[in-house]
Amino acid sequence: LAALGGLGPRGPDGLIALEATAALFGRLEPAGVVEALLGTALRWSMASRALLVRLDPDGLRIEAEGAATDHGAEFIQRPAAPAPDDYLAALAHRVIRTDQVVQAGDAPQRRIGLPLPKDGELGEALCLEAGPSGRFSPETVALLTALARAGATALENARRMTALQNKVARMTPLYEANVMGVFAWDLAGRVTEANDAFLEIVGYSREDVARGLVNWERMTPPEYRERDEQAVAELMGDKQARPFEKEYVRKDGVRVPVMLGISRFEESLNEGVCVVIEISELKAAQARLADALSALQESRARLGTALQAGRMGVWRRRMSDDALDPSPELNVLLGYPPDQPLTVGEMLPGLLDDPAELSAARERAVATGQPVFEIEYAYQRPDTGEVRCFLVRNEIVRDAANEPQEIVGLVIDITERKQHEERQQLLLNELNHRVKNTLSVVLGIVDQTLRNTRSPGAFAEALQGRLQALSKSHNLLTDGVWQGAGLRDVLASELAAWVAPPGERIVLDGENLMVGPKGVVTLGLVMHELVTNAVRHGALSVPDGRIDLSWRLDDDQDLHIVWREHGGPPAPPPSRKGFGMQLLERGLAREFVGGVRIDFAPEGFRCEMRLSMARMAQT
Amino acid sequence: VSVATDPDRAARVLVVEDEMLVAMVLEDQLADAGFKVVGPAFSVEEAMRLAASEPLDGAVLDINLAGEKVYPVADLLAARNVPFVYVTGFGRAGLRETDQGRPMLQKPYLFASLEAIVRGWG
Numbered sequence: 001l002a003a004l005g006g007l008g009p010r011g012p013d014g015l016i017a018l019e020a021t022a023a024l025f026g027r028l029e030p031a032g033v034v035e036a037l038l039g040t041a042l043r044w045s046m047a048s049r050a051l052l053v054r055l056d057p058d059g060l061r062i063e064a065e066g067a068a069t070d071h072g073a074e075f076i077q078r079p080a081a082p083a084p085d086d087y088l089a090a091l092a093h094r095v096i097r098t099d100q101v102v103q104a105g106d107a108p109q110r111r112i113g114l115p116l117p118k119d120g121e122l123g124e125a126l127c128l129e130a131g132p133s134g135r136f137s138p139e140t141v142a143l144l145t146a147l148a149r150a151g152a153t154a155l156e157n158a159r160r161m162t163a164l165q166n167k168v169a170r171m172t173p174l175y176e177a178n179v180m181g182v183f184a185w186d187l188a189g190r191v192t193e194a195n196d197a198f199l200e201i202v203g204y205s206r207e208d209v210a211r212g213l214v215n216w217e218r219m220t221p222p223e224y225r226e227r228d229e230q231a232v233a234e235l236m237g238d239k240q241a242r243p244f245e246k247e248y249v250r251k252d253g254v255r256v257p258v259m260l261g262i263s264r265f266e267e268s269l270n271e272g273v274c275v276v277i278e279i280s281e282l283k284a285a286q287a288r289l290a291d292a293l294s295a296l297q298e299s300r301a302r303l304g305t306a307l308q309a310g311r312m313g314v315w316r317r318r319m320s321d322d323a324l325d326p327s328p329e330l331n332v333l334l335g336y337p338p339d340q341p342l343t344v345g346e347m348l349p350g351l352l353d354d355p356a357e358l359s360a361a362r363e364r365a366v367a368t369g370q371p372v373f374e375i376e377y378a379y380q381r382p383d384t385g386e387v388r389c390f391l392v393r394n395e396i397v398r399d400a401a402n403e404p405q406e407i408v409g410l411v412i413d414i415t416e417r418k419q420h421e422e423r424q425q426l427l428l429n430e431l432n433h434r435v436k437n438t439l440s441v442v443l444g445i446v447d448q449t450l451r452n453t454r455s456p457g458a459f460a461e462a463l464q465g466r467l468q469a470l471s472k473s474h475n476l477l478t479d480g481v482w483q484g485a486g487l488r489d490v491l492a493s494e495l496a497a498w499v500a501p502p503g504e505r506i507v508l509d510g511e512n513l514m515v516g517p518k519g520v521v522t523l524g525l526v527m528h529e530l531v532t533n534a535v536r537h538g539a540l541s542v543p544d545g546r547i548d549l550s551w552r553l554d555d556d557q558d559l560h561i562v563w564r565e566h567g568g569p570p571a572p573p574p575s576r577k578g579f580g581m582q583l584l585e586r587g588l589a590r591e592f593v594g595g596v597r598i599d600f601a602p603e604g605f606r607c608e609m610r611l612s613m614a615r616m617a618q619t
Numbered sequence: 620v621s622v623a624t625d626p627d628r629a630a631r632v633l634v635v636e637d638e639m640l641v642a643m644v645l646e647d648q649l650a651d652a653g654f655k656v657v658g659p660a661f662s663v664e665e666a667m668r669l670a671a672s673e674p675l676d677g678a679v680l681d682i683n684l685a686g687e688k689v690y691p692v693a694d695l696l697a698a699r700n701v702p703f704v705y706v707t708g709f710g711r712a713g714l715r716e717t718d719q720g721r722p723m724l725q726k727p728y729l730f731a732s733l734e735a736i737v738r739g740w741g
Contacts, residue, residue, distance in 0.1 A: 234729060242727050436708055437638065440727055444640030451647065518685075522639055582643065591639045591661050618685055 030159050031064075035075050037126070037151040038066035044147065045112075045140050047128040052116075053084055053092040054124045060089050063124075068131065087111075088127055096123040101145055103136065112136050114144055116152035126151065180442070180467070181258075181276030187232065188270075189217030201258065201278050203250035216274075219248040221255065235264045235272065240447075243439050245279065256280065259435060261443050263450075275442060279435060313411045317344070319404050333390070333413055335381030352378040352387065362394065366404050371396055376414075389418045434482070441470065441521065452579040462579070469494060469528035473521045483619050485520045486512035491549060494527040498540065498547075505540060506531075510551035513559070518591065519616040526588055529580030530563055530607065538605045539568030545604075558594065559613045565604035573600045584609070592616055632737060633678035634659040635666040635692060636706075637685050645679065648730045654737065661685070666692040670699070677740045678703035679733065682713060690715065702740040704733065 038050040050066045061081035067074050084092060088111075094102045095113035102113045116124040126148050130136060136144075181198030183191045191214040199205065204214045220228055224246040231241035241262040247255045257279050264272030313330025317323070324347075328338035334350065336342060348355055358375060365373040374393050381388065393410040445466050453459040472493050476485040491508055492499055498506040515523065531540070539545030545568035551561040565571070574581070581598070584607065589596045592611035599606040632654045636642040642659040649656050657673050660666035663684055670678070670692050678696055680689045680703050689705075696703050704722040707713050711723055722736050 238729050238731050240729075242729055433708065436726070440638060441640050443727070444638075444644045447644045447647075448640065518637075518639070586643055586646070587639045590642075590659070591637075593661075593665075 030155060033151070033155045034064045035066075037147070037155070038064060038075060041126060041128060041144060041147060042066055042068050044143055045128055045136060046131055046134050047136075048131040048134075049129040051084070051088065051127045052124060053088065053127055054081070055092070055096050056081075060084055060092055062088075092125040092127055095125040095127075099123070101141060103141075110135065112141065112144065114148040116148055116155065124152070124155075181278070183214075183216075183274055183276070184271065185216055185262075185274050186271045189215045191216055192271075198276055201250075201256060201276060202248050203252050203254075208251070216248075219250075221247055221249055231260075231262055235262060236269060239264055240443065243436070243443070259439060261439050261446075263446060275439075275446075277435065277439060315409045315411070317407045317409065319406055330411055333388075333411060334379070335383040350379045350382055352380055362407070365394070365396060369402075387415075388413055389415045438474070442467065445470065445525075448579050448582065452582070465528060465532060466525060466579075469524050470521065473524035476524075477517055477520055482517055484514050484516045484617070487515050487523070487551065488512040490515060490520050490523050491527060494524050495531055495549075498531065505545070506547040506549055508549050510561075513551075513553070513613070513617075515616050516618045518618065522583075522588055522591060526580075526583055526609075529583055533580055534565055534568070534605070537569070538571060539565035542568050553613055557613045559609075559611045559616060561609040561611070563605075563607040563609075565606065568604050570602045571600045571605035629653055629655040630676040630737075630740075631655045631657050631674055633657045633666070633669055633673065633675050633696075633701075633703075635678065635684065635689055636681040637661045637683075638681075645730075648734075649679075649737075652734050652737075663687045663689060663691060667695065670695045670701075675699070675701045677701060677737055679737070680705050682707040682709070693718070693721075704736050706733070 034052055038052065041047065041050045046068075048068050052063045052065075054061050054063050060083060062084050063081055065076045067076075083089070091102060091104050091111055091113045094100075095115050099115045099117065101115070104111045104113070110130045112128050112130075114126045114128075116126060126144070128136070128144070181195065181201045183194035183198045185191060190212065191209060194204075194206075194209050194214065196206075199209070202214070202219060208214050217228070227244060227246055231244065234241040241260075243259055243261045245257065245259050247257050250256055259277045259279050261275040262272060263274075264270075313327050313333045315324055315326040315330050317325070322344055324342055324344055326342050331338045331340060331342060334342070334347060336346075351358070358377065361373055361375050364370075372393065372395050374391065376389065376391050379388050379390055380386070391412045391414045393412075395408045395410075396404050397406050397408060399405050446463060449459055449463045449466065453462050473485075473490065476489060476493055479485070488508060488510065489512060495506050495508075498504065499508055534540040534545075534547060539547050546566055548562070548564045548566070550564075551559060553559055577585075584596045584598065588594075588609065588611070592615045594609065594611040596610075597608040599608075630653075632649055634642060634645055634649070634656050636645060636659050639661070642661070646656045646659055657669055657675060658666070660669055661684070666680075666684070666689065675696070678692075678701060680693060682689050682705055693703060693705075704724060705714065705718065706724045706726055706728065708726040710725045711719070714721070714723060724732055724736070
């Protein structure tokens with residue numbers, strides 16, 4: 001509005017300026033803004049024709065046109081965007097090239113072109129033809145200049161809004177990858193797009209999404225609402241929320257545990273993408289562990305009646321002189337002949353835990369008047385050297401004056417149960433770690449892909465490919481119980497479409513060396529980038545191009561991998577380093593303490609990698 | 620830590636992280652925030668070399684590096700009076716007794732939280 005102020009006495013009054021601005025900025029559709037812009041320009045300048053001309057990579061195009069009529073203006077939006085005539089083209093070219101207002105035609109000036117300033121490299125111009133009696137006075141030119149400036153801003157806003165709406169629609173390829181659940185969300189609770197993997201997790205159909213029945217807010221049980229709000233708050237600041245666990249209520253009413261990674265679009269505070277991993281397996285493992293723990297506690301509670309169940313021993317110990325009276329079963333448990341009299345001193349060397357803890361627990365119980373105390377300790381049998389885990393339940397027997405007289409101890413061997421518990425815990429930690437790790441890798445890929453792509457379409461396509469590459473690596477790792485996979489298998493799986501004889505386009509040459517999980521993941525991603533590049537610009541972009549992919553170990557245990565393209569078009573260096581190059585130079589080379597040499601040779605792209613095999617093989 | 624627009628005077632932060640993509644993201648985020656990243660180091664050995672030889676204003680340390688613990692690096696930095704923050708998936712329970720007073724972020728964390736800690740040094 002400020003741009004429209006100060007127009008001088010003959011300019012339209014503030015009210016008209018206000019009305020024009022409202023007309024421009026009130027429209028959310030680019031077409032509406034264009035109509036308001038051309039209509040206002042015609043009205044203010046008394047011109048007979050107003051055109052919006054755009055410079056495309058293939059030349060000038062008329063986007064829209066308005067003509068003055070007796071009762072206002074008539075508009076033609078031009079989806080086909082015809083080329084302007086020579087005279088108009090020359091005018092628009094000069095405006096866009098110089099970014100200046102240009103007047104042309106015989107005096108008095110009958111045509112005028114005004115630039116619509118914007119950030120993009122290619123510009124737009126508003127061109128006007130004066131009516132039969134008209135010309136463009138200096139006041140009118142000042143007014144039109146301000147209008148063009150305001151129009152450019154309004155137009156850009158409207159286009160950005162439309163692009164954002166299209167972005168969600170254009171993410172479709174990503175959803176089809178189905179590596180994990182992905183949906184587009186808005187803050188109104190809507191799920192506006194979702195892939196099959198997500199629909200499977202929550203049990204809804206594609207029609208349900210189309211009918212607006214899928215709502216992440218309604219799918220969220222009440223106890224998780226607060227956690228959701230926290231994530232939304234994080235999104236406002238950071239564009240990404242910390243991954244977290246929650247549950248969704250499926251369409252059939254069953255709850256499903258999930259882990260979420262949420263990003264919002266840069267351009268919008270209200271919309272974004274959410275990656276969903278189902279973690280039922282993890283939760284089931286947690287539940288199994290909890291069961292095992294409660295079974296353990298229950299068995300402890302039942303100890304008093306469980307003497308006959310075996311693997312137990314009893315003893316009595318007199319407080320006055322420390323005399324011990326063990327049952328034969330205790331002797332067996334401790335690794336002594338059943339009939340050998342045992343003393344406390346003989347038992348102590350086998351204790352792996354600090355005996356002081358045992359006496360401290362006893363003294364505490366005696367002092368507090370507690371009748372029973374329990375303690376767990378590790379014990380090494382003197383006869384076999386085997387380490388067992390014992391749970392000891394001690395009952396303090398007191399006399400009439402409440403003075404402790406003796407302790408009756410019940411010893412139970414809980415080694416097997418303990419081992420089971422530890423195995424469960426280990427498994428659980430491992431699973432938990434792997435899920436979190438996978439999610440952080442996925443978020444890393446999302447972040448890097450966002451940094452290196454310019455359009456939502458390109459983002460979705462690139463992300464889909466990378467997630468699929470990651471998924472292939474994970475399949476191999478799962479087959480190998482996450483210890484690693486063969487190098488040839490990794491390459492063959494990532495390049496599957498190209499390595500199958502006959503007519504193979506990529507020839508693999510090298511041994512099936514064992515590579516650890518990190519190597520498998522990184523090499524999988526690298527191969528995906530290389531082959532994608534070859535399909536776009538290199539040897540796989542023409543029918544006869546071939547790639548030799550060979551590897552060998554040198555005497556220093558360095559792994560040399562050579563990717564050599566031939567028979568394709570010459571490989572010019574790219575103008576900027578994309579994700580593939582970053583991955584090679586900043587990722588692969590540094591992770592595996594080696595070097596990467598990239599050669600954009602006329603006969604074809606070539607990439608040589610030298611990597612520490614010791615590091616690659618690490619599990 | 621002050622952030623100068625002059626890249627030669629930007630605060631130098633050592634990054635120790637063995638998950639390659641996480642390291643790349645962190646490196647980009649720190650660079651975007653105006654810091655000069657030293658590393659990233661993927662192993663204790665490499666981190667020790669950088670911690671011993673590079674001028675540093677601070678460090679971000681992942682605790683578990685391919686099965687090894689980052690503690691020797693932490694001790695070296697402490698001896699040099701270089702402030703650092705631990706980042707770990709295991710939470711405070713995973714820290715040594717002597718590290719209980721140290722700043723720590725549990726993964727996954729928000730970059731803004733890390734940035735606040737790094738800016739607070741100096």
